[in-house]
Amino acid sequence: MTLTEALARSDRGPYLAGLTSNWVDARRAEVYERLLRARLDLARTAYRLGRYWESSTAVDVVLRHEAYHEDAWLLRLSLAQASGSDDGVLATYQRYLAAMRDLGVPPSPVVQRHVSRLRA
Numbered sequence: 001m002t003l004t005e006a007l008a009r010s011d012r013g014p015y016l017a018g019l020t021s022n023w024v025d026a027r028r029a030e031v032y033e034r035l036l037r038a039r040l041d042l043a044r045t046a047y048r049l050g051r052y053w054e055s056s057t058a059v060d061v062v063l064r065h066e067a068y069h070e071d072a073w074l075l076r077l078s079l080a081q082a083s084g085s086d087d088g089v090l091a092t093y094q095r096y097l098a099a100m101r102d103l104g105v106p107p108s109p110v111v112q113r114h115v116s117r118l119r120a
Contacts, residue, residue: 067099
């Protein structure tokens with residue numbers, strides 16, 4: 001089974017759906033974090049292979065679930081640049097800024113430097 005297939009299976013619902021206990025809740029949170037990391041790994045690998053649509057799909061899932069995932073935003077910005085559109089980089093950066101504003105945190109200097117490099 002590929003990572004893509006395994007992640008698709010995880011979309012069926014939460015781990016141990018219908019059950020509740022402290023152990024189940026802790027395990028569900030652990031599985032959730034592992035799945036997010038796996039999706040980001042998939043997105044990075046797909047990006048390196050030039051499979052931008054697959055990378056974009058995976059990184060967008062990560063950002064929907066965890067808006068303050070800096071590595072995911074960095075990859076999302078790189079994907080926008082790979083499309084050849086400076087406007088896409090700026091639009092993605094604006095989405096990033098809005099997400100940070102909603103979370104009440106300042107923009108990351110790492111992300112700001114990345115945007116500057118992409119636009120240079």
